[in-house]
Amino acid sequence: MAILVTGGAGYIGTHTCVELLNNGEEIIVVDNLSNSKKEALNRVRLITGKDFKFYQINISDRKSLTNVFEENDIEAVIHFAGLKAVGESVVVPLRYYDNNLTGTIRLCEVMREFGVKKLVFSSSATVYGQTEQMPIKEDATLSATNPYGRTKQMIEEMLLDLYASDPSWSIALLRYFNPIGAHGSGLIGEDPNGIPNNLLPYISQVAVGKIRQLHIFGNDYPTGDGTGVRDYIHVTDLANGHLRALEFVRSSTVVEPFNLGTGQGYSVLEVVQAFEKATGKHIPYRVVERRPGDAAVCYANPKKSLKQLAWQAKKNMEQMCVDTWRWQQHNPNGYESKQLV
Ligand code: NAD
Numbered sequence: 538m539a540i541l542v543t544g545g546a547g548y549i550g551t552h553t554c555v556e557l558l559n560n561g562e563e564i565i566v567v568d569n570l571s572n573s574k575k576e577a578l579n580r581v582r583l584i585t586g587k588d589f590k591f592y593q594i595n596i597s598d599r600k601s602l603t604n605v606f607e608e609n610d611i612e613a614v615i616h617f618a619g620l621k622a623v624g625e626s627v628v629v630p631l632r633y634y635d636n637n638l639t640g641t642i643r644l645c646e647v648m649r650e651f652g653v654k655k656l657v658f659s660s661s662a663t664v665y666g667q668t669e670q671m672p673i674k675e676d677a678t679l680s681a682t683n684p685y686g687r688t689k690q691m692i693e694e695m696l697l698d699l700y701a702s703d704p705s706w707s708i709a710l711l712r713y714f715n716p717i718g719a720h721g722s723g724l725i726g727e728d729p730n731g732i733p734n735n736l737l738p739y740i741s742q743v744a745v746g747k748i749r750q751l752h753i754f755g756n757d758y759p760t761g762d763g764t765g766v767r768d769y770i771h772v773t774d775l776a777n778g779h780l781r782a783l784e785f786v787r788s789s790t791v792v793e794p795f796n797l798g799t800g801q802g803y804s805v806l807e808v809v810q811a812f813e814k815a816t817g818k819h820i821p822y823r824v825v826e827r828r829p830g831d832a833a834v835c836y837a838n839p840k841k842s843l844k845q846l847a848w849q850a851k852k853n854m855e856q857m858c859v860d861t862w863r864w865q866q867h868n869p870n871g872y873e874s875k876q877l878v
């Protein structure tokens with residue numbers, strides 16, 4: 538039986554597909570390529586030496602999704618498909634609510650129709666909003682502060698209701714902290730459209746000469762050096778968390794949230810220094826105003842994931858920087874770069 542991976546052509550999806558295939562799982566990928574390239578899936582095939590089916594569909598399209606379930610014997614779903622840019626979600630909220638909520642509703646309806654009730658869902662630490670409790674535990678109050686985050690919070694609530702109505706479902710709600718890094722091959726990585734929103738893609742584009750300097754959003758936070766602190770996690774560690782979550786939904790019928798983070802916070806300046814040290818590249822920067830909505834500090838308490846999923850992050854900041862840089866250096870224009878490592 539196969540694992541259906543929605544959004545499997547994206548950043549975290551491709552890395553998870555690699556780990557699934559390397560672990561002998563059969564996968565089917567669906568993605569509408571709204572924020573990804575088909576080439577990413579060719580690279581997954583190249584890394585693993587394995588093939589899989591790909592359907593270019595929108596998961597909100599019931600007919601196309603039903604066809605995927607009719608044509609394949611699906612055991613469980615890992616659901617990455619969604620829009621994820623916080624700033625954009627403030628500008629076009631309806632697009633986010635429509636895509637993320639409708640997509641997930643359609644997916645769950647079709648899963649139910651075919652009796653597939655094992656689901657691993659990509660949630661986000663963003664559901665915690667501006668909580669004071671550090672490190673953050675899964676039982677912290679949820680209070681997302683932007684439309685993107687609210688789509689994740691609403692989906693979590695919807696999945697809790699779905700489970701309450703039918704406890705034969707088994708659902709893992711994975712709350713990712715800040716995924717960075719790339720596969721060690723340098724063949725797959727994060728490929729943002731236009732100017733990156735997130736710190737590491739921005740730093741690596743400065744390093745490769747595409748952007749002149751980094752803007753650090755504020756150095757007057759109540760943190761050690763005044764810059765924001767986050768829990769950065771290597772995308773391969775994150776991908777492996779999905780394999781553990783898959784085992785979890787295979788062996789239980791519950792709905793549970795899990796933090797996927799390292800439990801360690803790094804400030805923006807510490808990340809810049811780590812990147813410079815790991816890559817030998819100088820990163821010029823200028824401190825500018827705080828970015829509205831940014832928390833000072835955010836890092837996970839990952840103990841529940843260790844206890845119940847037997848998962849913990851293994852890769853350190855140096856590896857995250859080295860791998861980010863290898864990907865960026867060999868693919869300065871992302872998947873449109875011709876050169877292969
Ligand atoms: P990504 O944009 O690289 O991947 C998402 C994929 O979903 C893309 O390939 C996109 O084309 C596809 N997609 C979007 N809407 C779709 C639809 N309606 N039908 C079919 N395909 C659709 O993002 P990512 O970083 O890989 O994130 C994966 C998931 O994890 C997302 O749900 C995101 O919200 C969540 N998440 C990401 C982060 C992060 O920092 N990257 C952090 C927390 C949570």
Ligand code: WQD
Binds near residue numbers: 714752805
């Ligand atoms: C990290 C730190 C910035 C860019 C976001 C989403 C969250 C989740 C992960 C999906 C902060 C600072 C950043 C820059 C900077 N995604 N920074 N200059 O904001 O923690 O989380 O991605 O679910 O929902 O909100 O990540 O990488 O944008 O920022 O100084 O150019 O770097 O202020 O302190 P964030 P980020």
